[in-house]
Amino acid sequence: MRKIAHYVQGEALSVAGARTQPVFNPSLGAPQATLELGDGEVVARAVKSARLAQPEWAAVNPQRRARVMFEFKRLLEAHMDELAMMLAEEHGKVLADAKGELQRGIDIVEFCCGAPHLLKGEYSERVGPGIDVYSMRQPLGVVAGITPFNFPAMVPLWMLAPAIVCGNAFVLKPSERDPSVSQRLAELLIEAGLPPGILNIVQGDRVVVDALLDHPDIKAISFVGSTEIAQYVYERGAARGKRVQAMGGAKNHGVVMPDADLDQAVADIVGAAFGSAGERCMALPVVMPVGAATAEALRARLIDAIAGLRVGVSTDPQAQFGPVVSAPHKARVESYIQLGVDEGAELVVDGRGFSLQGYEAGYFLGPTFFDHVTPTMRSYQEEIFGPVLQMVRAASLDEAIRLVDQHPYGNGVAIFTRDGDTAREFASRIEVGMVGVNVPIPVPVAYHSFGGWKRSGFGDLNQYGMDGIRFYTRTKTVTQRWPTQAAGAEPADQSFHFPTMR
Incomplete structure (x- = not known):
C-alpha cells in the first residue's frame, strides 16, 4: 500500500518507527494509503530547514519571486486532471467540484503574481525640514498553516502562496484525512523554481499542531477548521507571541x-x-x-x-x-x-x-x-x-x-x-x-479577502487578498534626513522635546 510521509528540504522524509494511520477512499470505504504521523522532532527538522532557507529567499526581489508563482500557476493548470482525481479519491467530492476548488486556489496564486505591486510601501516627501518618510513590507520569517479536510488544495494555496511570495518560508500541516494533494503541490512548486526548504510539509495530528504552536521560530500561524480548534489555535498561538488568523465553523x-x-x-x-x-x-x-x-x-x-x-x-x-x-x-x-x-x-x-x-x-x-x-x-x-x-x-x-x-x-x-x-x-x-x-455562496474573489465574524473567525486579518499580504508581512517605517550644512559647519542646536514636524 502506498505510504505518505513528510516533505522537508525538497524531498520526502520518513522516520523509522513513527505512528501511522490509514487514508481512506470515501467512495469505497476502504484504505488506499498509509500516512506517517509526525512529532515534535519532525516539526523541528522542518522548521530548521525553513529557517536556514528563508533569508536567501527573502533577499530575492519580488519580481523573481512572482515569476515562480507564474510558473506554479502554469503547472497547476497543466496538472489539473491529476490533482482533481487525487483530491476526489481522498476527499470524496465529485471531479467537477474538485476542479472548481483547484481553480479557486489557482486564482489566489494568480493574485500573488502581482507581488511587486502588492509589496510596495508608501513614501512621503518633506514631512519636515529636509525629512522624508517611507515604509516597506518585510517578511516575518518562518510561518505555518494548518488546513482542513474539506478543501485539501484550495485552503493550502490560500496560505502558502501569499506567505511564500512575500518572502517567508512556510511549514504546512495538511489534514490527515486527505494529505496527498499537498505533497503534490510542494513538488510542483519545486519544479516551478522554489528553492528547497521554503515549503515543508509535516503530516500529523494534534501532536504536530501543538509542536507548531509552541515552536519559537514560527512567527505566524494560519488555520481553517472547526470553531473549537480555531479558538484553541488562536489562544495557544497568541499566548506564545505569534500572529494568528484562525477561521472556524459556520451555519450560513x-x-x-x-x-x-x-x-x-x-x-x-x-x-x-x-x-x-x-x-x-x-x-x-x-x-x-x-x-x-x-x-x-x-x-x-x-x-x-x-x-x-x-x-x-x-x-x-x-x-x-x-x-x-x-x-x-x-x-x-x-x-x-x-x-x-x-x-x-x-x-x-x-x-x-x-x-x-x-x-x-x-x-x-x-x-x-x-x-x-x-x-x-x-x-x-x-x-x-x-x-x-x-x-x-x-x-x-x-x-x-x-x-x-x-x-x-x-x-x-x-x-x-x-x-x-x-x-x-x-x-x-x-x-x-x-x-x-442572490449569490448563495459568497466566497470573495482572490483580490478581496475571506473571513467570518463572531465564532467563525479569530484574529484581526482575513485570508488571502490584501489581508493575506498584510498577515504575512510586517511594516517598517523609516524617517530620514540628510545633512544640508557644509562639512565642518556648526551643528544645529540640541533639542530635548519630543520631535514634531512643525
Whole structure:
C-alpha cells in the first residue's frame, strides 16, 4: 500500500518507527494509503530547514519571486486532471467540484503574481525640514498553516502562496484525512523554481499542531477548521507571541424574500446546501423564507428539486455530490439528523439509509431536508457539516435579520430578492462577514479577502487578498534626513522635546 510521509528540504522524509494511520477512499470505504504521523522532532527538522532557507529567499526581489508563482500557476493548470482525481479519491467530492476548488486556489496564486505591486510601501516627501518618510513590507520569517479536510488544495494555496511570495518560508500541516494533494503541490512548486526548504510539509495530528504552536521560530500561524480548534489555535498561538488568523465553523443562512425568483433561488439553495455533501464552511444549510406563503411555495419546490438530486461516486460525471469524508463523520451527521427529529423538527426528506449499488461500503448519505426548525434547537445552533438542509421560517425581514444576528456563527449569509432597497438594508445591517445578494455562496474573489465574524473567525486579518499580504508581512517605517550644512559647519542646536514636524 502506498505510504505518505513528510516533505522537508525538497524531498520526502520518513522516520523509522513513527505512528501511522490509514487514508481512506470515501467512495469505497476502504484504505488506499498509509500516512506517517509526525512529532515534535519532525516539526523541528522542518522548521530548521525553513529557517536556514528563508533569508536567501527573502533577499530575492519580488519580481523573481512572482515569476515562480507564474510558473506554479502554469503547472497547476497543466496538472489539473491529476490533482482533481487525487483530491476526489481522498476527499470524496465529485471531479467537477474538485476542479472548481483547484481553480479557486489557482486564482489566489494568480493574485500573488502581482507581488511587486502588492509589496510596495508608501513614501512621503518633506514631512519636515529636509525629512522624508517611507515604509516597506518585510517578511516575518518562518510561518505555518494548518488546513482542513474539506478543501485539501484550495485552503493550502490560500496560505502558502501569499506567505511564500512575500518572502517567508512556510511549514504546512495538511489534514490527515486527505494529505496527498499537498505533497503534490510542494513538488510542483519545486519544479516551478522554489528553492528547497521554503515549503515543508509535516503530516500529523494534534501532536504536530501543538509542536507548531509552541515552536519559537514560527512567527505566524494560519488555520481553517472547526470553531473549537480555531479558538484553541488562536489562544495557544497568541499566548506564545505569534500572529494568528484562525477561521472556524459556520451555519450560513439563505433568506428568501416574497419577491424572490423562487425557481432560481431553489436551484441556488440546493446546490449550495448539498454540493460537496455539505462539507463546506460556506455551504448554505439553513434556508429562511419570509412569510408563510413564501415558505409553502419554497418548500414544495425544494422537495421536487431534492428528489432529482443524483448522489454517486466521486468519479461519476453525472453525480452532483459524493460521499462524506469518513465513517465517523457519516455517523456524526446521522446523529444530528436524529437529534433534529428528537427536538421536534419535521423530517421532510431523510437521507439516512442511502446505499449505492456496488459501493455499499462507501460513506454515502442522501440529501436530508427539515422544515419547522426553531432557533432554540441544538441541531440548528450547531454546525452539522453534511448534506442536511434546515428550514427556519421568519415572519418579516426584521425577524430574519434578528435570527441571523443572534446565531453564534457569522461566516456567510445570502438574501434572495428583486428589491435593491431590501438588499442594501440587509447587507448593511447583518452581523456576518460575507454577504451574498442572490449569490448563495459568497466566497470573495482572490483580490478581496475571506473571513467570518463572531465564532467563525479569530484574529484581526482575513485570508488571502490584501489581508493575506498584510498577515504575512510586517511594516517598517523609516524617517530620514540628510545633512544640508557644509562639512565642518556648526551643528544645529540640541533639542530635548519630543520631535514634531512643525
